[in-house]
Amino acid sequence: MPIRSITREFIGKPIRCKAAICKKSGEPLVIEEVELDPPKSWEVRIKILCTSLCHSDVTFWKMDSSAPAAKFPIILGHEAVGVVESVGEHVEEVKEGDLVVPVFLANCGECRDCESRKSNMCSKFGSGAIRDMPRDGTSRFRDMNGKVVHHLLGVSSFSQYTVVDVTHVVKIHHHFPLHMACLLSCGVSTGVGAAWKVADVEKGSTVAIFGLGAVGLAVAVAAKQRGASKIIGVDLNQDKFEIGKQFGVTDFVNPSSCNDKSVSEVIKDMTDGGADYCFECIGLASLMAEAFNSSREGWGKTVIIGVEMHGSPLSVSSYSILKGRTITGSLFGGFKPKTDIPLLANKYLDKELNLDGFVSQEVDFKDINKAFDYLLQGNTIRCIIRMDH
Ligand SMILES: NC(=O)c1ccc[n+]([C@@H]2O[C@H](COP(=O)([O-])OP(=O)(O)OC[C@H]3O[C@@H](n4cnc5c(N)ncnc54)[C@H](O)[C@@H]3O)[C@@H](O)[C@H]2O)c1
Ligand SMILES: [Zn+2]
Ligand SMILES: [Zn+2]
Numbered sequence: 369m370p371i372r373s374i375t376r377e378f379i380g381k382p383i384r385c386k387a388a389i390c391k392k393s394g395e396p397l398v399i400e401e402v403e404l405d406p407p408k409s410w411e412v413r414i415k416i417l418c419t420s421l422c423h424s425d426v427t428f429w430k431m432d433s434s435a436p437a438a439k440f441p442i443i444l445g446h447e448a449v450g451v452v453e454s455v456g457e458h459v460e461e462v463k464e465g466d467l468v469v470p471v472f473l474a475n476c477g478e479c480r481d482c483e484s485r486k487s488n489m490c491s492k493f494g495s496g497a498i499r500d501m502p503r504d505g506t507s508r509f510r511d512m513n514g515k516v517v518h519h520l521l522g523v524s525s526f527s528q529y530t531v532v533d534v535t536h537v538v539k540i541h542h543h544f545p546l547h548m549a550c551l552l553s554c555g556v557s558t559g560v561g562a563a564w565k566v567a568d569v570e571k572g573s574t575v576a577i578f579g580l581g582a583v584g585l586a587v588a589v590a591a592k593q594r595g596a597s598k599i600i601g602v603d604l605n606q607d608k609f610e611i612g613k614q615f616g617v618t619d620f621v622n623p624s625s626c627n628d629k630s631v632s633e634v635i636k637d638m639t640d641g642g643a644d645y646c647f648e649c650i651g652l653a654s655l656m657a658e659a660f661n662s663s664r665e666g667w668g669k670t671v672i673i674g675v676e677m678h679g680s681p682l683s684v685s686s687y688s689i690l691k692g693r694t695i696t697g698s699l700f701g702g703f704k705p706k707t708d709i710p711l712l713a714n715k716y717l718d719k720e721l722n723l724d725g726f727v728s729q730e731v732d733f734k735d736i737n738k739a740f741d742y743l744l745q746g747n748t749i750r751c752i753i754r755m756d757h
Contacts, residue, residue: 443524475536574598651677
């Protein structure tokens, strides 16, 4: 049976499937059977075909169990592609068999923010139901003892099936390559959007990217496509220079080889006073400040993409801001998922945007913990997790 096909026998009923459950902060995921309810009104049940590990999953995985936002057991995973198995009442946008990308950011299309050109922060459903379903705050997953298992970021893709609110679902062309669709679900779209929509990088500009994971490399690809003259990668992993060159990185700074200078001083020297655009794609407040300090006085713009791993506050000098530098941030690169993912998909198909090279490993679902090992060891860009069905 082709993997994309769906069976109709569970429509309207709970379905039993395998999910990788995170039972405690920082512990390996455990693959177990769960029961998943049918979709309620405005919800979509999706058969996940493949998923991948974004650093934000690791941040939630590591979150201290005593943190107010922490809820265990939980099903992580928010970068994925799948096929619609069934839909709840009022769902007209997608139907059984459609290929869809679930996204952590809601896009209702009707609220003030969704209607504004200036925002992608859907104010009706918020910036991601961090836990459980956005409309009623309950979970659709239970373990075999009937105990609730929580959702993450409105997606929970580390499961053979998941239920997602329709505002978090984007339909894509049925023949679109699965791995690429998976990448567009979070990391790659986020990086491209940050460069194109948030920073609006222009031809000839200088760019500094802190962190050359999938997100940072996507910033590089997008900055190159806009004609940036210098794209400086900053990473502790020296191998990322050679890797980065394939994505448009032209220069490299390893913070551990800066001797007595700070990274920002080195970048200022390399850019005749500071980079036009700086991006933080790691998730550490100290590096967000360093990125900001690397930006040029007068017009330098810093975009925060990283999710601070420890929740630490950011401290920058107000005098630096007086000198005309700006600092901003974005979720999902400022893109509106429902309109911008299909646009990016078309740009990829039309060869206007080269997104090859992001998949560095593939593992079977049963080996999902290997994806965590690769990311923690720093030798991955994106690891695709193939779902078995
Ligand atoms: N804002 C959003 O919407 C959004 C979306 C996706 C990911 N993110 C965040 O973006 C960040 C990057 O995600 P990713 O999946 O590309 O991560 P990743 O782990 O794949 O890449 C991070 C890179 O940073 C480097 N690095 C780590 N610590 C460093 C340090 N102290 N100095 C220099 N380099 C260092 C690593 O070597 C690695 O190359 C994460 O914080 C993630 O949570 C945000
Ligand atoms: Zn992500
Ligand atoms: Zn909205």
